[in-house]
Amino acid sequence: MSLARWIPAAAFACACAGAAAQDAKKEIEKYQRMIADSSPVELFELEGEALWKKKQGPKHVSLEACDLGLGAGVLKGAYARLPRYFADADRVMDLETRLLHCMTTLQGHSREDATKRVFGNEDRLSEMEYLSAYIAGQSRGMPMAPGTSHPKEQAAFELGRKTFFYRAGAWDFSCASCHGEEGKRIRMQDLPVLYKPENARPVVATWPAYRVSNSQFKTMQWRLNNCFQQMRYPEPNYASDITVALTMFLTATGEGEPYRGPGTKR
Amino acid sequence: MADPMKIRAGLKGDIADVRVLMNHPMETGQRKDGSGNLIPLHFIQEIAVKLNGKTVIDAQISQAVSRNPVFSFRVKGAKAGDKLEISWLDNRGERNSTETSLA
Amino acid sequence: MTRGAIPGAIFLLAACTSIHVGEPAKLSERDLSEVHAVLKRDFHARGIATMARIEPDSVQTACNLHHDHPPAEVARPIEEAQLKAIRFPAGELMGDWRRGQKIAESGIGMQWTDKPGSPSGGSCYNCHQLSPQEQSFGTVGPSLLAFGKARGSGAETQRYVFGKIYNAKAYNLCSQMPRMGHSGTLNEQQIKDLVAYLLDPGSPVNQ
Amino acid sequence: MDESRRKTLTRAGAASAVAAAVAAGILRPQDVLAAWNKDAFGQKTLADALKSIGAAVAADSNDIVIDAPQIAENGAVVPVEITSNVPNTKSIVVLVEKNPFPLVAKFDFLEGAVPFVKVNVKMGESSNVRVLAEAGGKYYAALKEVKVTIGGCGG
Numbered sequence: 252m253s254l255a256r257w258i259p260a261a262a263f264a265c266a267c268a269g270a271a272a273q274d275a276k277k278e279i280e281k282y283q284r285m286i287a288d289s290s291p292v293e294l295f296e297l298e299g300e301a302l303w304k305k306k307q308g309p310k311h312v313s314l315e316a317c318d319l320g321l322g323a324g325v326l327k328g329a330y331a332r333l334p335r336y337f338a339d340a341d342r343v344m345d346l347e348t349r350l351l352h353c354m355t356t357l358q359g360h361s362r363e364d365a366t367k368r369v370f371g372n373e374d375r376l377s378e379m380e381y382l383s384a385y386i387a388g389q390s391r392g393m394p395m396a397p398g399t400s401h402p403k404e405q406a407a408f409e410l411g412r413k414t415f416f417y418r419a420g421a422w423d424f425s426c427a428s429c430h431g432e433e434g435k436r437i438r439m440q441d442l443p444v445l446y447k448p449e450n451a452r453p454v455v456a457t458w459p460a461y462r463v464s465n466s467q468f469k470t471m472q473w474r475l476n477n478c479f480q481q482m483r484y485p486e487p488n489y490a491s492d493i494t495v496a497l498t499m500f501l502t503a504t505g506e507g508e509p510y511r512g513p514g515t516k517r
Numbered sequence: 518m519a520d521p522m523k524i525r526a527g528l529k530g531d532i533a534d535v536r537v538l539m540n541h542p543m544e545t546g547q548r549k550d551g552s553g554n555l556i557p558l559h560f561i562q563e564i565a566v567k568l569n570g571k572t573v574i575d576a577q578i579s580q581a582v583s584r585n586p587v588f589s590f591r592v593k594g595a596k597a598g599d600k601l602e603i604s605w606l607d608n609r610g611e612r613n614s615t616e617t618s619l620a
Numbered sequence: 621m622t623r624g625a626i627p628g629a630i631f632l633l634a635a636c637t638s639i640h641v642g643e644p645a646k647l648s649e650r651d652l653s654e655v656h657a658v659l660k661r662d663f664h665a666r667g668i669a670t671m672a673r674i675e676p677d678s679v680q681t682a683c684n685l686h687h688d689h690p691p692a693e694v695a696r697p698i699e700e701a702q703l704k705a706i707r708f709p710a711g712e713l714m715g716d717w718r719r720g721q722k723i724a725e726s727g728i729g730m731q732w733t734d735k736p737g738s739p740s741g742g743s744c745y746n747c748h749q750l751s752p753q754e755q756s757f758g759t760v761g762p763s764l765l766a767f768g769k770a771r772g773s774g775a776e777t778q779r780y781v782f783g784k785i786y787n788a789k790a791y792n793l794c795s796q797m798p799r800m801g802h803s804g805t806l807n808e809q810q811i812k813d814l815v816a817y818l819l820d821p822g823s824p825v826n827q
Numbered sequence: 828m829d830e831s832r833r834k835t836l837t838r839a840g841a842a843s844a845v846a847a848a849v850a851a852g853i854l855r856p857q858d859v860l861a862a863w864n865k866d867a868f869g870q871k872t873l874a875d876a877l878k879s880i881g882a883a884v885a886a887d888s889n890d891i892v893i894d895a896p897q898i899a900e901n902g903a904v905v906p907v908e909i910t911s912n913v914p915n916t917k918s919i920v921v922l923v924e925k926n927p928f929p930l931v932a933k934f935d936f937l938e939g940a941v942p943f944v945k946v947n948v949k950m951g952e953s954s955n956v957r958v959l960a961e962a963g964g965k966y967y968a969a970l971k972e973v974k975v976t977i978g979g980c981g982g
Contacts, residue, residue: 285895285908286947289587297523409640413645421803422805423680424798428760438757439756447642480731485665485732517900517901566940574934574935576935582931591940
């Protein structure tokens with residue numbers, strides 16, 4: 252990687268046994284708190300706000316009439332209620348799936364056009380990433396409460412739950428292979444057991460998130476896409492039912508946690 | 518779209534607690550792009566914080582300040598309605614500036 | 621009235637079905653075909669990551685169906701078949717531990733961003749502790765610190781280690797360890813080098 | 828520092844915005860007081876950097892408070908918060924001893940500013956973060972060690 256000169260994989264903190272490990276854990280938590288306190292994510296929220304209001308697409312309209320579940324143009328608290336069932340599409344949708352829906356129906360983009368660049372980089376975020384930052388930020392302080400009463404919402408949760416434990420791919424992995432047992436880590440990275448509410452809560456409360464290691468802003472669709480890449484699967488379709496189902500599974504598992512994102516992570 | 522810059526300021530008595538967010542790549546000159554070419558040095562060098570037009574903090578920084586810099590400062594003797602302005606200048610001569618009224 | 625009320629009541633019942641938060645899914649055969657069908661519909665091939673990767677084989681199906689704890693009568697025959705499919709090379713199974721160390725450290729390969737034919741790493745440190753010098757190790761698998769020191773490097777041990785890396789499922793059907801040889805991730809020489817990294821008395825693993 | 832570098836704007840996107848800002852009187856060329864200290868920022872060792880800013884001699888002081896994590900999960904962003912309780916602090920200097928160029932920042936506090944700053948710095952490897960406070964023509968120093976780890980498999 253290109254940061255190599257600045258950040259060689261050298262000098263690891265001796266996070267070994269007993270009290271030392273406890274101290275190391277505390278210090279890492281302090282680090283995480285400090286980077287969140289001095290995070291630049293608000294800049295991305297500002298860009299997202301401008302994009303939300305910008306007239307775009309063949310129909311030359313903004314996204315301001317987009318209904319994220321609480322009524323056309325209502326942003327306050329909308330992210331905390333996703334994923335949810337949308338009658339107009341007869342589908343359960345997460346934030347990005349819904350935005351894609353609005354880009355095609357309201358702005359007149361083709362699906363192909365609107366998904367050409369959904370994952371950006373450190374030099375330029377994608378529109379989806381800026382918009383996610385802005386919209387998620389409008390739910391700060393509100394408890395995560397995805398839709399779980401509609402039969403299709405429940406079906407999405409169940410599909411997500413089954414997929415989480417289903418092993419496949421070139422390396423025989425399920426999500427639970429890495430996120431199914433307490434106290435495990437990959438290299439130095441702790442692995443939260445994501446089917447348990449106490450572990451899912453802080454995760455769903457902080458995505459989407461800014462990654463300080465590569466200065467990129469990442470959405471939930473990216474998070475799942477990258478998991479499948481590392482699991483050596485083929486690639487999930489963007490905003491497909493299975494990605495929405497997994498997000499529904501995680502979000503409903505972490506239900507009730509006040510949203511405090513967009514987060515800032517290592 | 519112009520690169521955004523954002524000031525967050527709050528008053529505690531007569532002290533203004535200031536946080537400023539800047540959009541800047543802060544390139545070290547040692548990072549490579551996708552095709553393996555070095556990306557040239559590109560970083561903010563100077564920052565000025567002004568209260569009602571008077572400079573109160575003047576900073577010089579290097580490329581070792583993190584990408585998308587965020588700073589916190591504190592300014593004494595401030596009151597509601599005071600104008601706070603922060604500007605930067607980088608090694609290419611590019612500048613940006615933003616201001617806010619203390620409340 | 622009554623005719624209308626019945627579907628309403630059924631709907632209410634359905635709406636009250638609680639979702640199963642915090643519980644691992646116990647997959648049935650029907651669940652397996654449902655998830656497989658969804659994967660087929662909602663995934664696409666990209667680069668070297670083809671759609672063939674989501675076609676289940678006997679190992680995955682048995683483990684999915686039995687929540688990774690298949691009864692012996694299910695596990696045994698599949699393990700035997702997996703063991704039989706391991707291609708053990710003739711002669712020496714110990715390669716070069718120095719090359720083995722590089723393979724153990726590297727986590728690249730088999731992803732849709734990797735070029736076809738480019739060599740993969742073994743991703744060993746993602747899950748295992750090996751050399752005492754490397755502090756950044758995972759804990760998904762057991763620590764392999766001083767692995768060869770404890771076991772020696774006899775022919776039987778070499779064969780076991782080669783086989784285990786080639787196909788962990790031949791020894792423990794629902795192991796979480798990828799089948800490094802069987803899946804085409806590592807070639808014969810790379811696995812030999814890893815055998816040396818684990819067993820060679822000169823390897824840092826055994827210091 | 829030459830004036831030409833200040834007034835030319837190379838990036839097309841920024842140029843118009845800045846030109847507008849200049850026209851509106853928000854930015855003036857004389858806005859920035861001190862010239863960027865090219866010599867000091869270009870030094871490759873701690874000793875040379877300290878010498879270059881005239882701080883080769885500095886007394887250790889407990890009146891400089893550095894708050895930084897002992898362990899940073901990623902060296903790309905290491906938050907450092909500094910308060911100087913040295914009376915009449917005029918400036919705060921931040922150095923990362925083992926960086927290729929140790930001098931990271933110098934903050935001058937004029938009338939009205941509290942000698943306090945929080946900044947995110949890059950660290951190439953585990954190192955001391957050295958902070959100097961300048962007061963009454965003298966330098967005072969404090970240290971904080973930060974260990975840099977790289978975690979995870981890139982996910």
